[in-house]
Amino acid sequence: xxxxxxxxxxxxxxxxxxxxxxxxxxxxxxxxxxxxxxxxxxxxxxxxxxxxxxxxxxxxxxxxxxxxxxxxxxxxxxxxxxxxxxxxxxxxxxxxxxxxxxxxxxxxxxxxxxxxxxxxxxxxxxxxxxxxxxxxxxxxxxxxxxxxxxxxxxxxxxxxxxxxxxxxxxxxxxxxxxxxxxxxxxxxxxxxxxxxxxxxxxxxxxxxxxxxxxxxxxxxxxxxxxxxxxxxxxxxxxxxxxxxxxxxxxxxxxxxxxxxxxxxxxxxxxxxxxxxxxxxxxxxxxxxxxxxxxxxxxxxxxxxxxxxxxxxxxxxxxxxxxxxxxxxxxxxxxxxxxxxxxxxxxxxxxxxxxxxxxxxxxxxxxxxxxxxxxxxxxxxxxxxxxxxxxxxxxxxxxxxxxxxxxxxxxxxxxxxxxxxxxxxxxxxxxxxxxxxxxxxxxxxxxxxxxxxxxxxxxxxxxxxxxxxxxxxxxxxxxxxxxxxxxxxxxxxxxxxxxxxxxxxxxxxxxxxxxxxxxxxxxxxxxxxxxxxxxxxxxxxxxxxxxxxxxxxxxxxxxxxxxxxxxxxxxxxxxxxxxxxxxxxxxxxxxxxxxxxxxxxxxxxxxxxxxxxxxxxxxxxxxxxxxxxxxxxxxxxxxxxxxxxxxxxxxxxxxxxxxxxxxxxxxxxxxxxxxxxxxxxxxxxxxxxxxxxxxxxxxxxxxxxxxxxxxxxxxxxxxxxxxxxxxxxxxxxxxxxxxxxxxxxxxxxxxxxxxxxxxxxxxxxxxxxxxxxxxxxxxxxxxxxxxxxxxxxxxxxxxxxxxxxxxxxxxxxxxxxxxxxxxxxxxxxxxxxxxxxxxxxxxxxxxxxxxxxxxxxxx
Numbered sequence: 001x002x003x004x005x006x007x008x009x010x011x012x013x014x015x016x017x018x019x020x021x022x023x024x025x026x027x028x029x030x031x032x033x034x035x036x037x038x039x040x041x042x043x044x045x046x047x048x049x050x051x052x053x054x055x056x057x058x059x060x061x062x063x064x065x066x067x068x069x070x071x072x073x074x075x076x077x078x079x080x081x082x083x084x085x086x087x088x089x090x091x092x093x094x095x096x097x098x099x100x101x102x103x104x105x106x107x108x109x110x111x112x113x114x115x116x117x118x119x120x121x122x123x124x125x126x127x128x129x130x131x132x133x134x135x136x137x138x139x140x141x142x143x144x145x146x147x148x149x150x151x152x153x154x155x156x157x158x159x160x161x162x163x164x165x166x167x168x169x170x171x172x173x174x175x176x177x178x179x180x181x182x183x184x185x186x187x188x189x190x191x192x193x194x195x196x197x198x199x200x201x202x203x204x205x206x207x208x209x210x211x212x213x214x215x216x217x218x219x220x221x222x223x224x225x226x227x228x229x230x231x232x233x234x235x236x237x238x239x240x241x242x243x244x245x246x247x248x249x250x251x252x253x254x255x256x257x258x259x260x261x262x263x264x265x266x267x268x269x270x271x272x273x274x275x276x277x278x279x280x281x282x283x284x285x286x287x288x289x290x291x292x293x294x295x296x297x298x299x300x301x302x303x304x305x306x307x308x309x310x311x312x313x314x315x316x317x318x319x320x321x322x323x324x325x326x327x328x329x330x331x332x333x334x335x336x337x338x339x340x341x342x343x344x345x346x347x348x349x350x351x352x353x354x355x356x357x358x359x360x361x362x363x364x365x366x367x368x369x370x371x372x373x374x375x376x377x378x379x380x381x382x383x384x385x386x387x388x389x390x391x392x393x394x395x396x397x398x399x400x401x402x403x404x405x406x407x408x409x410x411x412x413x414x415x416x417x418x419x420x421x422x423x424x425x426x427x428x429x430x431x432x433x434x435x436x437x438x439x440x441x442x443x444x445x446x447x448x449x450x451x452x453x454x455x456x457x458x459x460x461x462x463x464x465x466x467x468x469x470x471x472x473x474x475x476x477x478x479x480x481x482x483x484x485x486x487x488x489x490x491x492x493x494x495x496x497x498x499x500x501x502x503x504x505x506x507x508x509x510x511x512x513x514x515x516x517x518x519x520x521x522x523x524x525x526x527x528x529x530x531x532x533x534x535x536x537x538x539x540x541x542x543x544x545x546x547x548x549x550x551x552x553x554x555x556x557x558x559x560x561x562x563x564x565x566x567x568x569x570x571x572x573x574x575x576x577x578x579x580x581x582x583x584x585x586x587x588x589x590x591x592x593x594x595x596x597x598x599x600x601x602x603x604x605x606x607x608x609x610x611x612x613x614x615x616x617x618x619x620x621x622x623x624x625x626x627x628x629x630x631x632x633x634x635x636x637x638x639x640x641x642x643x644x645x646x647x648x649x650x651x652x653x654x655x656x657x658x659x660x661x662x663x664x665x666x667x668x669x670x671x672x673x674x675x676x677x678x679x680x681x682x683x684x685x686x687x688x689x690x691x692x693x694x695x696x697x698x699x700x701x702x703x704x705x706x707x708x709x710x711x712x713x714x715x716x717x718x719x720x721x722x723x724x725x726x727x728x729x730x731x732x733x734x735x736x737x738x739x740x741x742x743x744x745x746x747x748x749x750x751x752x753x754x755x756x757x758x759x760x761x762x763x764x765x766x767x768x769x770x771x772x773x774x775x776x777x778x779x780x781x782x783x784x785x786x787x788x789x790x791x792x793x794x795x796x797x798x799x800x801x802x803x804x805x806x807x808x809x810x811x812x813x814x815x816x817x818x819x820x821x822x823x824x825x826x827x828x829x830x831x832x833x834x835x836x837x838x839x840x841x842x843x844x845x846x847x848x849x850x851x852x853x854x855x856x857x858x
Contacts, residue, residue, distance in 0.1 A: 003060045003083040003132060007373040008313060011143040014055055018141065019047040020148040021094075022180065025138045028155045029193055030174065033123045035114055037062060037102040042139040044097050044148070051092035056084040058135035058142040059101060060111070066100035083135060099139040107754035108793045109262035111136030112191070115754070117259070119219035119720055124194035126258040126273055128266060131314065132374050134186040142186055145312045145420040149180040150189050163192040163215065165269045167252050181269065182250070183418045185310050190268035192256045199226040203237045208247060210237070213254040219720060220257065220279045229255065232293045236300040239335040240327070245410040249308045249417070255296065259721055260756040262795050263381075264295045267302030267324070274299070281722065282691035285651035287606035290332070290340045297328035304413060312420040314377040318367050319423055321381075322389025325351065326397075329390070345567040346606045348541045351387040353575055353610070356546060357582070358383030359451045361840050362481035363833045367392060368423060368446040375830040378794050391544035392445050398492040398542045399441065400434035407433040441490065448487040450478045452545045454516065454537045456553075466531050469523040471495075471516050473545075481836060491516040495523060496539030496569060497532035506534060506556075506564045513542075536569055547576050558594060562601025571607055578614050581622060584847045587855030588623040591615070592631055596638055605651045612639075612659040620768040621810060621841075622848035627856060636663045640672075648685020657686055661695040665703075665769075673700055690718055694726040702733040702767045725760040732764030735773060740765065744777060747800060748784050755795060762803035771808050778806035778814065782821045789831045801831060805838040810845040818842075 028039040040061070048055075060083045067074040067085055079086040085099065105114035105125070111133045115124050127137060134140045154162045154176045162168065162176040165184070169177055181189070196215040203210040212233060214226045233255070241247060250270035261275035278292045301324040311320055329351075332343035340346070358364065363382075367389050371377050397405045408430035416425060423446070427438045457470040471493075475486035497510040509532060512523060534553045538545060549557060557573050564570040577594055580586035586594075595611050602608050619631045639660040646653035664673050675681035676688055677696045688696070697714050700706045706714075708731065715727040732743035743765045747758055766774070781804050789797045806814055818839040822832065 003058075003135065005373050005375050006058070006132065006142065008315075008371065011145075011313060014141065014143065015145050017049050017053055017055055017090075018146060019049075020141055020146045021045045021047065022149045022151070023138070023140070024151045024153070026153045027137070027191070029125065030155045030157055032105070032114065032125055032160075032193065033157055035105050035123070037104050038112075040099075040101050040103045040138050042097075042099045042101075044139065044141075046095055046097070046141070046148075047093055048090035048095055049092070051090070053090045054086065054088045055090065056086050057097065057099070057139050058083055058132070059085055059099060059139040060133075060136045061101040061103045063102040064099065065102070066098065068098040070095055070097075085139065097139070101139070103137055106136065106793070107260075108796050109260055109755045110793055110795055113258075113260060115259040115721070117217055117219055117721060118724060119217075120195075122195050124196065124217055124259060126192045126256065126261075127190050127268075128262065128273065129187045129189060129268075130266060131187065131377050134189060137191075140186045144185040144187060144310050144314070147183040147185050147310065147418065147420065149183055150186075151180040152176075152178045152189075152191060154178075154191060154193065156193050160193060160195050161198070161215075163190075163196075163213075163254055163256060163271055165190055165250070165271050167211065184269050184307060188267060188269045188307050190266075190271040190273065192258065192271065192273065196256070197221040197224070199224065201226075201230050203234055203248075203253070205238070205241075210248055211252040213252070214257070215254065216257040216276055216279050217259065220276060220281070223279050223281050224257075225280075228289075229292075229296065232296045233300065235335050235337060236297045236328075236331055239331045240301060240304065243327070243406045243409070244304050244413055246304060246308070246413045246417075249303060253300075253303075255299075260754055262755060265299045267299045267306055269303065269307045272299045277722075282689040283654060283687055284691075285605045285609065285655055287346070287609055287651075290343065290346060290606065293332060293340060294328050294343070294346075297331050298324045301327045301331075308418060309413060309416045310420050312422050313371065314374075314380075315369055315371040316421075316423055317371070317377060317380060318369065318385045318389040319426065321386045322367075322393050325386055325390035326393040342567050342604065344541060345571045345604055347390075348568060348575060349571040349604075349607050349610050352391055352541070352544070353578065354383040355387035355391055355544070356383075356451060356575075356579055359388060359449070360479060360844075362479040362836045364449045364478060364482045364484075366447050366449050366484070375828060379798070379830045379833055388544060394541075395445070395492055395543045396430075396438075396441070399490075400430055400436050400438075404434035405430065444487060444489045448489075449482060449484040450475065450486055452487075452489055452491070453548060454491070454493070454545045455548045456535050456537055456550045458531065458535065458550050458552075460531050464531050465528050466525050467527075469525040469535075471521045471523060471537060473516060473519055473521070479840060488518060491538075491543040491545055493537060493543045493545075494539045496534075496536040498534040498536065498564070498569070499532050500556075500560065500563070504560070504563060506560055506569075508539075508566070508569070511539065516543075536572065538572065539569060541568060541572060546579055547572065548580075549573075549576065559597075561594065562598035567604040567607065570602065571604065574607060574611065581614075581618055582844060582848065584844075584851035587852040588618045588848065589627065589631060589852060589855060591618055592635060596634075600642065605655060608652060609655050612655065612662075616659075616662060618848075620808070621845040622852060624849050624853040624856060627852065632663060632665060636660070636665055636669060639663060640669065643686075644683065648683075649687075650685070653683075653686055654692070657683075657692060658695055661692075661699050664699055670700065670703055670705060674705065690722075694718075694723075694730075697726065697730050698733060698764070701730040702735065702764075702769065704735045706730065707734075721756070725756055728757050729760040729764030732761045733767055735767070735770055737773065740770075740773060740777070744780070748780075748788060748804070751792060751796070755799070758796060759799055759803070762799060766803065766808065768808060774806070774808060777804070778809055778817065781806055782817055785821075785835075786825050786827055786831070789828070794830075797831075798834065801834045802838065805835070807838060807841055810842055810849065812846070814842050815839060815846075 024043040026041040064080045132142045135142045165181045166178040197218045198215045201212045257276035265274040305323045306320045332340045412429040453474040455472045459468045495512040498506045533556045537547045581591040643656040673696045711730045
């Protein structure tokens with residue numbers, strides 16, 4: 001049951017009427033090994049501001065047995081409908097409600113998720129409640145500003161462990177009785193239940209002692225690098241407590257690596273759940289460890305910003321996520337002892353690229369979005385909420401100064417601990433500490449949509465001296481269908497001046513920091529100064545804007561992009577080139593040439609792996625069809641050459657092996673993949689371990705060189721949850737009508753697959769080399785997507801709506817079919833948004849293809 005939507009007005013009225021005191025939740029999970037349903041008993045005490053008022057509490061449950069309000073039994077059939085229980089005739093002051101229900105385990109990653117590990121055949125449970133899914137486990141007033149204390153009592157099978165927000169008690173007769181939590185929101189409560197493996201330590205400093213725990217399934221225990229995870233966690237404790245000047249606010253801190261998790265992690269207070277793909281079964285590059293570290297720190301930052309102090313309503317979701325993103329990156333960049341001081345390079349290379357993409361979709365919206373209801377927020381975990389918001393916070397820190405920023409944050413935490421706030425509360429604190437008026441800044445940056453482009457306008461005399469230097473700011477028209485008007489904004493930027501040294505390296509020789517505002521800003525460049533080889537706007541990546549190079553800088557960068565001595569300016573130039581490719585300003589074939597000329601000199605492994613993904617995407621979607629195969633051939637040959645040339649055992653070697661596996665195409669290349677898989681051929685230093693084997697299997701299956709029996713044999717080598725996902729993807733990837741029909745039926749015509757297997761089947765089904773085979777499914781998609789959306793949970797429906805949209809069919813016919821569907825299907829606002837975003841991708845690809853075709857004749 002999807003659950004009834006909750007509007008902002010309903011939440012505001014309920015918050016006006018109610019003050020919630022405490023929940024007592026009693027769950028009988030003793031039958032979890034078998035699944036089905038479980039008994040949920042909720043007792044909640046709350047105050048009403050009015051006598052005789054009526055409100056409702058939220059619950060998604062297949063059966064409600066009792067509803068008792070203030071000692072009086074209510075008629076369940078009369079008061080329970082869809083996902084709401086009506087509460088009539090409240091008394092002024094204290095009220096007590098008891099609800100007895102049967103609730104369902106899920107396999108969708110929402111509510112109380114149940115997973116059976118194929119290794120030990122044991123069930124493992126965890127909750128995921130953001131945004132509105134605590135109501136799937138217990139009756140709750142499901143909105144962030146109705147905070148309360150929560151006391152959980154759980155009966156579990158013998159030998160299992162139960163973890164929650166409060167410290168784990170000793171069980172009595174398999175019943176685990178937890179102490180009440182501090183006042184928190186329902187969406188950050190948590191239960192993790194099962195025969196989990198654990199490692200324990202503590203954070204000790206200046207008399208403070210916080211118990212630390214790390215949990216995973218026993219089948220992953222041999223791969224759990226707990227010491228490394230504890231090291232990152234302690235790094236965050238040190239840095240955040242100093243910067244926030246507020247001690248960690250909960251009694252313990254557990255991190256639980258759980259199966260089939262939809263997101264990266266979730267900030268449950270004191271009991272953070274993290275996708276267990278972060279327990280690495282095989283060799284990964286340092287970029288993967290950096291990403292995991294950022295995720296760990298992101299969730300730890302939420303313990304203060306989000307859990308201690310919580311948004312009043314979901315329109316400030318951006319601030320919650322942006323703050324955690326900004327501070328996690330800043331911790332990695334600045335904290336003493338961090339292994340990733342280059343983390344702003346990663347941010348510029350990945351997070352901001354995501355933001356720029358999102359901000360050019362028809363669904364672009366102000367950072368401070370207008371969240372009308374739960375449906376709005378469910379599709380708003382996007383590149384603007386996370387990445388653009390964090391970019392703008394970085395700009396804000398540059399604008400007010402880092403010391404003033406954190407002084408304001410400290411005052412904010414102290415003033416609002418265990419309460420709820422609005423954006424104005426934080427900005428007010430920052431205005432006091434910085435002396436800056438942030439109202440104009442806020443209006444320009446947070447309340448308007450769209451992106452700016454910064455271009456340098458440079459004039460020189462006959463001797464090559466700069467005579468004038470101006471930064472031009474543009475506000476391009478918003479995409480068709482987007483709300484709002486183009487807006488010029490104030491930017492705090494640095495300008496880097498780079499010259500080639502004697503060794504041929506691009507070295508920064510000067511840096512100018514200034515405020516850019518309006519269409520033209522004069523740069524105070526000393527008269528008579530020789531023009532640098534490269535002038536890079538937004539050096540150090542202080543602001544959020546698309547940046548273009550002047551003609552001379554572009555010429556030098558094209559020849560020497562890999563020669564910057566620092567990783568961040570390289571990342572900024574790579575990002576600019578990618579953005580130009582997506583905008584049709586740089587032909588795909590020219591982008592490929594640029595990457596091939598510079599990627600061999602790129603030392604940052606995260607940037608290298610991003611370039612791999614971007615080149616493949618550009619060739620698949622943005623290349624002129626008549627040249628695409630030639631481009632893919634050129635790229636594949638390059639991936640193999642780099643693989644053979646890479647230092648044995650290095651991260652770069654592994655990255656190039658994966659890139660080669662992703663695109664191998666001719667018989668000789670596919671024979672090499674098969675030989676590496678069989679062990680009849682080896683490349684020095686390359687360990688063909690479990691995950692790399694599956695990468696080879698996926699490609700061989702997609703090209704028709706592995707059949708069902710061979711995929712089954714590979715699964716027999718790795719009969720784990722991860723192996724099951726890989727095998728499902730490989731079967732769906734096979735280039736036959738039968739394989740595609742089977743995969744389609746399992747996802748669209750049935751709802752039996754759990755979230756992780758559905759995701760794997762969709763990923764295998766969509767193969768860029770199989771356009772003709774997939775063509776008939778475009779019409780089937782449009783015929784089915786609305787029914788899927790209306791009948792599935794949000795996470796499951798969104799996987800289908802995004803993953804099976806015919807994005808590979810870059811044609812006017814796809815645009816027309818989407819337009820016809822949008823005009824006739826009467827979709828919900830959330831589904832309409834997702835479909836419009838997918839349509840925009842096809843439209844962009846058509847434009848880029850035209851640019852690539854024109855480049856061939858130029």
